[in-house]
Amino acid sequence: MASSSTQTDLQRYPRPSLAIDVALLTVVPGYRPHLGVVLVRHRNGDGGPGWCLPGTFVHEGERLADAVRRVLRDKAGLSGVDPRQLHVFDDPARDPRGWVVTVAHADTIRAEDVDTHRSSDHDVTVAPVEGTGASARAQLPDRQRTLPYDHAEILSVATEDLRRRYAEAPDPAGLLPEPFTLLQLRQVHEAVGGRPLQKDTFRRRMEPHLIATDDRTTGTTGRPAQLFRRADSRAQSPEAPEGRAQP
Amino acid sequence: MASSSTQTDLQRYPRPSLAIDVALLTVVPGYRPHLGVVLVRHRNGDGGPGWCLPGTFVHEGERLADAVRRVLRDKAGLSGVDPRQLHVFDDPARDPRGWVVTVAHADTIRAEDVDTHRSSDHDVTVAPVEGTGASARAQLPDRQRTLPYDHAEILSVATEDLRRRYAEAPDPAGLLPEPFTLLQLRQVHEAVGGRPLQKDTFRRRMEPHLIATDDRTTGTTGRPAQLFRRADSRAQSPEAPEGRAQP
């Protein structure tokens, strides 16, 4: 067990409130598919009601990732996410209410999974995102100009993180249901990367990481397209470990 | 920032203790320079005294980076670091003393700056590190086998992070004092990367990011070497433009 001196350490120092925020990204289908971010309404901001990223305080005994899942379930009715840690925002003056440290997270979700719920909930929306990385900006509803708190920065880091992951492998976040065509895959990558990609170069770079199925598209105009699955089915994360304590 | 909550929320929920740990890496000079990590003695572990990464609780009103600087100053007498966040370890059962969330950090320091202090302090040492990333392991003094807590994992993430940064640019962490020769630079990169590099390929890849000074080495055996400085003194953005030159 711990010595008495360390025991007191846990109580000697004031403790911060611990929160999480999450940038849940998706690709919105359409003429040119584009990146979107899930927003929820908040009511107690200084500037009145508005849209922001989902966030919550972490409960005792709760994992950060579980707090992210909880807030997405409670506030947006979404499930099945696997959030990634992005960054800790720790400015003591960040929150006028007191000392609140927040851990920014990111994840992705398929557009279909958001849409089914959005129709029945006016407190959840998907805002289009323009640009990626430092230039990423959400086009907010209701003439709202900016995201509150550090949320714009979280969105920047989240889109940049996603862009980097998509530069290497085909749809590593699984935004596309299998099987898919190379056109569908390329459109998702264009949305995530924020720029057009050439179809031949893209095909040659992705094909080593894909497995062709026996099927092709049918009923569409033009030549039918081969349907593929991801070859690297799983096992592809920089790090996400767990752990331990303190001297 | 956090959530659509009221003043009472800050007090309604229990709060975790917030800690930091830091993997302070350096390159130890010698026949073949190699990676090292700064360790401090701790006394209150279950298994008696031993070596571990420096860590501390975060004080109220303190930034995480400042807590890192404080612990390095107080426990190791080191200063002038600029820590990078790596990962949050949040398992509620991590620490038997209670709910302690720790933010792992990494930074680098020049070997000279450690050595000057180490001679006068028996509670600080630099342990050689073998391997990089998941296979990174510190060779501990006093027949100690493993690092306590999650510290081995923090070391893995820290070395991997450093390796990735050094793959792009010349000595981005500034481990080498300017000016330096290409041999010195290559040895540092070999230590960080954990593998030998070819001198001609290395030179050609680094030269665009270097500025030759008017000086050369003198007094050494063999042909004198050109002395360089880093060209990208600061600011390094991972951009990947597209398009081709016109005929």
Add this chain to the structure above:
DNA sequence: CGAATAGTGTCTCTTAGACAATATATA
């Protein structure tokens, strides 16, 4: 001169990018 290290020439191989030809479906 000989040893030792620095720096360059050059060849090969791989890959991204661009353009264009060919293949196969629907209307």
Add this chain to the structure above:
DNA sequence: TATATATTGTCTAAGAGACACTATTCG
């Protein structure tokens, strides 16, 4: 057949890697 999309062939340029040659110092 006309049209639209998928797929492949091929050329070019850039870059990594490897090998070997030249350059310049000290003793």
